[in-house]
Amino acid sequence: MPLNLPLVAPGSPGAELVVGQDGGAAVRRTVLPGGVRVLSEHMPGLRSATVGAWVGVGSRDETSGHFGSTHFLEHLLFKGTARRTAMDIAEAFDAVGGEANAATGKEHTCYYARVLDTDVPMAVDVIADMVTSARLDVDELETERGVILEELAMNDDDPSDVAHEQFATAVFGDTPLGRPIGGTPQAIRSVPRDAVWEHYREHYRPDTLVVTAAGGVDHDALCAQVEAALTAGGWALDPGSAPAGRRAAGTTGPVPSGTELTVRRPTEQANVIVGGTCLNATDDRRFVLSVLTAALGGGMSSRLFQEIREKRGLAYSTYAFASGHADAGLFGLYAGCTPAKVDEVTALMVVELERMADTPMGAAELARSIGQLCGGLVLGMEETGARMSRLGKAELVHGELLDVDESLARIRSVTAQQVQDLAGELAAAPRSVVRVGPFGD
Template sequence: MTWHLPLVADGEPGAELTAGQDGATIRRTILPGGVRVLTEQMPGQRSATVGAWVGVGSRDETDGHFGSTHFLEHLLFKGTTRRTAMDIAEAFDAVGGEANAATGKEHTCYYARVLDTDLPMAIDVISDMVTSARLDADELETERGVILEELAMNDDDPGDVAHEEFSAAVLGKHPLGRPIGGTPDTIRDVPREAVLEHYRWHYRPETLVVTAAGGVDHETLVDQVTEALTAGGWSLDEPVAPRARRSDVEDLDGVPTEGVALTIRRTVEQANIVIGSTGLSATDDRRFALSVLNAALGGGMSSRLFQEIREKRGLAYTTYSFASGHGGVGTFGLYAGCAPAKVDQVTDLLVSELERLAADGITGAELDRSIGQLSGGLVLGLEDSGSRMSRLGKAELVYGELLSVAESLERIKAVTADDVRALAEDLAARPRSVVRVGPFGD
């Protein structure tokens, strides 16, 4: 059954659903302060992954705050009112655990994987980081240098540059067109006061989602989260509704109406090409058809791009298609890395394969193979607790529903060749941008 995630509690202490065929139990509780807690108990697991999701990403930054989201991802590990940065690091190293964080365009997640017996410690430490980060001025300046080095490292990777510039070209002045990590200028310029203001506004009970999967007990974990957040100074007594999910209404404000052609010169041996357009939003009903289209066009060794550009012609080592969905808009693109002298030929092949798919559709064999690839990948991807923890967080923050594995497989298998052709036709007709990064002359 499809589990639709409401914005307020329905009178039950937790919603419950048995998902898949492995006996895993998924439950959800909304605390009075608006904190949402979701767990997936996996029988026989001795480890667990817990994540604290905050519904804020780079698209939510405003003038004067650009780069604050990524800054906070770093600074929360630099100490709290109760712990130093070394205390945080030692807590996980001492038990063989792993802790990390990830900033996205629409959310930020702080997560840890530990033995089930060490889960209380992980919850306490991550909750302490979320509620009680010091954001020390000296640490901020130190971390400013670290982030600038991270951005410089990314700028040295021509593939990263091509994808970042592609997103900016397709989405333009839309907030999603900004780089997740900020730019060197925004990181240099953003003051501590702006980062602190960003933290106080977005890191609140009504924006927090805690998800855990593996060897977890739901009621015990809810108690641990409540205790840890309360110890951090958050009030969970007043009935507050969680912050609403992002609108799924189409949002093209600031998105260019024409394609962009951009060439970036780098002294490298290989040229990187990214071609594409706007895609589908995260909740678009056609997202399952897009997954099948992506698999057939550039999702594996049997895909059209791989076979035509690499296997038949030997023009590239890496080529693929990709899609990214967000609230109101998404992107869809094609990538290849090739010799600079072959750029025009490879560009033509990338475009022609998309247009051929739009004109002729896919064969029955391609449809079956793509569905099989996606189905196998879905099931295999849920073999570890980290994937399941992430699935819960995205269901709550992005989709508003949690499909069982069986339902997800049914939706994939329901995609038809006509669905794929119609979507390919739509995507091929959209304004197309081309970004090339390499050792090009004038």
């Protein structure tokens, strides 16, 4: 059964939860003073652990004058605190063979580290120090401004990255979800230190913080370490404070009815994506969408791979993808091909989607797609980072945690009729097309 994750104050019913998992693992959740949420999954026999600090703020939360601040903070939190220099932070993880990194999304930011189980206290202390006490030094900020601009330039040199970024903009238009996660070069060049500081102080608070850990970790010790580290960082942890509410649906704003966009790049190959909006992250049909995506373009036996690559030799890479946010989702079909073949390949991708909408999947194809998803899910859960991320997304996005068996059961319950019905919705929806390549006027 799903583990519901209520947003309650410390000491309230539901503030302490525990549930058994597969393989003898156990998930525990505690709401600490200040509304800080701590979730851990103890995995017997592992000598390593991955620890993450999640803040429920992403690029879509930036306001005018603050664009680019979320990605800026991802970089700047590694550049020193009141107690540590940037070198101190780097050396702390290098000295124990650990790995530390961060990721910015449209709706959340995560700072994480993978270390030996004996080094979890160090990882918690360093990450909590970064989250609570970043200096955002002016000189470091200006240095990192150049680093981020180089990162954006690197991404702009990858036509596949350009296609995916422009596709999100084409589908969501001039809305917060349509903005690039990393910010634009113009935004990064212009955002002042005061704006980044204001963004940091507004969003990095005890009630928005979620700490997750998986692997060789003791939950009670983890909670004590988190509370001590946050207090040492100067955060006031009010015993009566409840966690901040989860992101509400229905705030995307107007979405275009379908856009065609061509981006000119001097490449040998063209990249094309066709698709549009789809389910949000909490829609009950997200498991149906997963099966649909797997059948359409999830592996070597998928329809896109067989029709476009194997039968016609028109592309090396082709696949389907989907992503969900609180109030909207994105669905697309991708291929990389010779520029002269773009129209033919695009038409074939659309044909395959429409064929899935017109005719139910056969039993063998349905079983194969479900088996692919189930195997990928179980194999992915062998890694502590994946389990840590699962806990963070369950807390911030879904409000419930599904164990592996429940997730497998929901995938296996998907029917051919459900897939056909959803394919029909996607095929009938407004369609956007983005092409990146050496096209003329």
